[in-house]
Amino acid sequence: MTFEKLQLIAPLLQALKQEGYTTPTPIQQQAIPIVLEQRDLLGCAQTGTGKTAAFALPILQLLLEEGTIAGRKPIRTLVLTPTRELAIQIAESFTAYGHHTGLRNTVVFGGVGQKPQTDALRAGVDVLIATPGRLLDLMDQGYVDLRQLKIFVLDEADRMLDMGFVHDVKRIIAKLPQKRQSLFFSATMPPEIVKLSATILTNPLRVEVTPESTTAETIQQCVYFVDKANKKSLLIHLLRDSAIDNTLVFTRTKHGADRVARDLTKFGVKAEAIHGDKGQNARQRALSNFKEKKIRVLVATDIAARGIDIDKLSHVINYELPNVPESYVHRIGRTGRAGANGKAISFCDAEERAYLQDIQKLIGMRIPLITEHPFPMDPDADFAPVAKKGKGGSPRPPRKKARTRYDKPAGFGKEKPSGFKKTSESTASTSNPPKTRINSQGNKVEVKKKRWYRKGKA
Ligand code: AMP
Numbered sequence: 204m205t206f207e208k209l210q211l212i213a214p215l216l217q218a219l220k221q222e223g224y225t226t227p228t229p230i231q232q233q234a235i236p237i238v239l240e241q242r243d244l245l246g247c248a249q250t251g252t253g254k255t256a257a258f259a260l261p262i263l264q265l266l267l268e269e270g271t272i273a274g275r276k277p278i279r280t281l282v283l284t285p286t287r288e289l290a291i292q293i294a295e296s297f298t299a300y301g302h303h304t305g306l307r308n309t310v311v312f313g314g315v316g317q318k319p320q321t322d323a324l325r326a327g328v329d330v331l332i333a334t335p336g337r338l339l340d341l342m343d344q345g346y347v348d349l350r351q352l353k354i355f356v357l358d359e360a361d362r363m364l365d366m367g368f369v370h371d372v373k374r375i376i377a378k379l380p381q382k383r384q385s386l387f388f389s390a391t392m393p394p395e396i397v398k399l400s401a402t403i404l405t406n407p408l409r410v411e412v413t414p415e416s417t418t419a420e421t422i423q424q425c426v427y428f429v430d431k432a433n434k435k436s437l438l439i440h441l442l443r444d445s446a447i448d449n450t451l452v453f454t455r456t457k458h459g460a461d462r463v464a465r466d467l468t469k470f471g472v473k474a475e476a477i478h479g480d481k482g483q484n485a486r487q488r489a490l491s492n493f494k495e496k497k498i499r500v501l502v503a504t505d506i507a508a509r510g511i512d513i514d515k516l517s518h519v520i521n522y523e524l525p526n527v528p529e530s531y532v533h534r535i536g537r538t539g540r541a542g543a544n545g546k547a548i549s550f551c552d553a554e555e556r557a558y559l560q561d562i563q564k565l566i567g568m569r570i571p572l573i574t575e576h577p578f579p580m581d582p583d584a585d586f587a588p589v590a591k592k593g594k595g596g597s598p599r600p601p602r603k604k605a606r607t608r609y610d611k612p613a614g615f616g617k618e619k620p621s622g623f624k625k626t627s628e629s630t631a632s633t634s635n636p637p638k639t640r641i642n643s644q645g646n647k648v649e650v651k652k653k654r655w656y657r658k659g660k661a
Pocket residue numbers: 223224225226227228231249250251252253254255256512
């Protein structure tokens with residue numbers, strides 16, 4: 204399959220050649236003809252599949268074929284996406300693919316001054332890429348006229364829902380012209396998303412790709428059981444290995460991301476943090492420093508890392524496991540991209556064992572356990588119960604999201620990852636509590652049943 208066979212026009216083919224793309228990805232092969240036919244599309248696909256080009260290329264072609272409009276350009280395409288990073292990346296893609304088309308785009312998102320954005324809007328653009336909050340704000344102020352809109356793209360719909368943007372999205376949709384072409388993309392299809400898609404799309408064609416099925420096979424996964432207090436030392440120990448080149452380290456909280464970046468810097472590892480509390484400029488700077496290898500480690504929260512595209516990332520380290528198991532799949536998808544090998548290392552402390560179980564259930568496999576390392580878990584904490592310990596104890600964390608059959612990426616569990624030495628199977632069973640465990644010497648030992656007493660009553 205080639206881009207020529209997809210009936211793309213010369214200015215786009217020229218840009219694709221400059222980008223070095225030779226073969227359309229599966230989502231591009233499926234989606235481009237549908238969009239060119241001006242049909243509505245329901246796309247089940249994640250970042251990393253080539254999804255952006257799958258909608259940007261045919262949109263640019265349709266806009267060009269419609270003809271350029273004399274005078275100030277009206278907005279003819281709106282792309283709504285949940286995060287600033289994604290919005291910027293989508294705008295960069297439109298600029299790159301549209302290089303020879305004369306079509307213009309701009310991007311609007313919150314957290315920065317609105318003046319440059321309103322100036323760009325005033326000058327006129329064919330394509331507007333926006334995050335919901337800032338777009339509504341600018342619409343309310345009268346800067347955005349969507350009356351000439353022809354094509355609407357809702358990107359990462361499930362993430363919009365997770366981030367609580369659904370009301371904003373609905374308010375925006377209510378202001379769009381009824382007669383339009385709509386493209387709807389979501390990585391997962393829980394019932395709320397299916398319902399939302401039905402309110403937006405008319406007689407859509409559905410395409411589905413699961414990127415993790417391709418990336419998972421090239422990602423070697425492993426987990427270290429380690430006490431919370433030793434995570435920092437373990438991370439520094441692992442980073443002594445020069446094979447760990449550029450690494451994305453994930454934390455659950457913004458505060459945690461700052462702390463890890465600070466600790467690494469103190470130990471002479473160049474690191475920066477990226478999260479929602481950082482100003483847009485700081486986030487962009489950290490990302491560029493990481494891409495240009497000026498820093499070795501980028502510490503990120505899930506939302507900040509969502510969608511960031513970094514070529515050939517060698518390692519992803521889950522310093523803290525995500526409490527939403529799907530985030531694990533997104534996180535490790537940052538490595539092993541485009542056929543490159545990658546390693547995903549996770550740290551799991553006693554309180555995170557329930558998260559690990561949920562993740563293993565979702566991906567349909569046990570993540571190989573590294574038992575020999577300098578910071579083995581305190582044996583007393585090792586198999587601390589994850590269920591309620593009694594009043595004041597921390598209950599097992601609830602699942603955040605309902606799963607559907609679409610949530611489980613195809614391909615997971617088909618193949619056992621290899622490549623990590625000294626591994627043994629994780630004893631963190633997904634269904635039954637483990638009866639044996641691996642001790643710090645790497646031997647399997649029986650776990651004696653413990654009785655748990657409330658403090659002071661033993
Ligand atoms: P996306 O899923 O849109 O975020 O794209 C993921 C990455 O794949 C981006 O870096 C794109 O530049 C790249 N990409 C998209 N389509 C192709 C293609 N057909 N060939 C090679 N790289 C591509």
